[in-house]
Amino acid sequence: MKSFRFGPGILVAAAFIGPGTVSTASRVGAEFGLVLWWGLLFSLLATVILQDMALRIGLASRLSLGEVLSRSIRQFWVKWPVLLLAVSAVVVGNAAYQSGNLLGAATGLKLLFGAEQGQAVLVMGLVAGVLLANGGYKLIERALILLVAVMALVFMVTALAIPWPTALLQRQLIDFVLPEGSQWLLVALIGTTVVPYNLFLHASTVQEKWSSKIPVQVAIRQARIDLWLSVCLGGLVTLSIMLTSFIAFYGSDEALNLVRLAEQLEPLLGQWAQLFFALGLFAAGLTSAITAPLAAAYAANGAFGWNEGLKGPRFRLTWGLVLIAGTMVALSGVKPLAVIVFAQYANGLLLPLLAVLLIWLANQRNLLAASVNNWLFNSCALGVVIICLILGYSKFL
Numbered sequence: 194m195k196s197f198r199f200g201p202g203i204l205v206a207a208a209f210i211g212p213g214t215v216s217t218a219s220r221v222g223a224e225f226g227l228v229l230w231w232g233l234l235f236s237l238l239a240t241v242i243l244q245d246m247a248l249r250i251g252l253a254s255r256l257s258l259g260e261v262l263s264r265s266i267r268q269f270w271v272k273w274p275v276l277l278l279a280v281s282a283v284v285v286g287n288a289a290y291q292s293g294n295l296l297g298a299a300t301g302l303k304l305l306f307g308a309e310q311g312q313a314v315l316v317m318g319l320v321a322g323v324l325l326a327n328g329g330y331k332l333i334e335r336a337l338i339l340l341v342a343v344m345a346l347v348f349m350v351t352a353l354a355i356p357w358p359t360a361l362l363q364r365q366l367i368d369f370v371l372p373e374g375s376q377w378l379l380v381a382l383i384g385t386t387v388v389p390y391n392l393f394l395h396a397s398t399v400q401e402k403w404s405s406k407i408p409v410q411v412a413i414r415q416a417r418i419d420l421w422l423s424v425c426l427g428g429l430v431t432l433s434i435m436l437t438s439f440i441a442f443y444g445s446d447e448a449l450n451l452v453r454l455a456e457q458l459e460p461l462l463g464q465w466a467q468l469f470f471a472l473g474l475f476a477a478g479l480t481s482a483i484t485a486p487l488a489a490a491y492a493a494n495g496a497f498g499w500n501e502g503l504k505g506p507r508f509r510l511t512w513g514l515v516l517i518a519g520t521m522v523a524l525s526g527v528k529p530l531a532v533i534v535f536a537q538y539a540n541g542l543l544l545p546l547l548a549v550l551l552i553w554l555a556n557q558r559n560l561l562a563a564s565v566n567n568w569l570f571n572s573c574a575l576g577v578v579i580i581c582l583i584l585g586y587s588k589f590l
Contacts, residue, residue, distance in 0.1 A: 202423030211481030212297025236386035239276030251396035256510035259495025291519020300477025304471035486512035
């Protein structure tokens with residue numbers, strides 16, 4: 194038996210551990226400590242449940258999620274509004290997120306080498322573009338595995354190096370509470386972890402990793418192992434960021450300023466603080482800067498029936514437009530950190546709608562055959578939808 198190697202699951206982790214995760218998790222840790230640990234746990238389980246359905250749909254049908262939606266909804270008046278909603282949410286939304294991804298990576302580059310922000314943004318946009326233009330799936334996957342490994346090492350070592358207030362940590366970890374004023378940050382934490390565009394990305398990339406020659410059930414089993422390990426790794430990184438921010442900034446809002454966040458770690462980590470944080474932020478921004486345009490291209494490719502590979506002209510045009518739009522916004526001088534957190538909140542509100550569509554598709558026996566949802570999986574998936582609805586929309590009722 195071949196030894197395990199990370200695959201498309203690491204793309205899922207790379208996508209959700211971006212500047213949005215760094216800023217949101219830092220904000221959560223600084224304002225509320227670790228009392229929202231259960232929200233992170235729910236986010237990780239929800240990610241596994243939804244991504245499991247997406248990977249099964251991709252491997253069983255050998256179609257992208259956009260293609261499956263297009264073929265499964267027969268009524269014209271329902272089909273196109275749903276497709277336009279899904280594609281616009283992914284393509285337009287990713288163009289907006291891309292500016293934050295590039296700015297996050299550029300901030301890391303600025304901290305490392307003292308580069309001017311505009312130049313750093315251009316360099317990051319160019320690096321992401323070169324990887325997407327020249328790389329087949331294997332090259333992109335290997336680049337992301339390396340970046341995620343760097344990011345995980347940096348943030349987890351940082352968290353372990355800081356002296357822990359053990360008594361306070363124990364009290365926070367046994368409290369299953371939702372502090373006043375924390376609801377929007379909880380939804381933002383879910384929104385930055387359970388990323389809708391990852392559903393489109395995962396359903397397509399599992400087909401790149403496991404060809405149709407491999408039995409479906411074997412491919413699904415291997416893809417599930419990859420997913421669980423990748424999401425757990427991503428969860429450890431997010432928890433490390435929360436823990437670091439909690440110990441360093443509890444009771445203040447300094448974590449919103451990423452440059453100040455690096456500087457204020459110096460009393461705890463010494464001269465290595467800025468280097469460590471800059472490396473982690475650079476890796477977090479660049480991984481998301483690669484996966485966001487890629488996911489947008491996969492979504493449009495399937496929804497519009499282009500049937501193109503990574504090097505198809507319309508596929509390249511889509512990710513190119515997302516990358517260019519994100520670069521232009523990043524160069525405009527906006528300060529996106531608070532906007533990123535708000536965007537994650539909006540993501541959390543949109544999630545239940547996309548999850549319902551995914552559950553419906555995962556129950557189509559003519560599509561998935563023996564790989565359809567069972568009653569237990571349906572119950573868990575519906576539970577995710579209900580909890581997201583309660584958390585996201587209760588304040589509007």
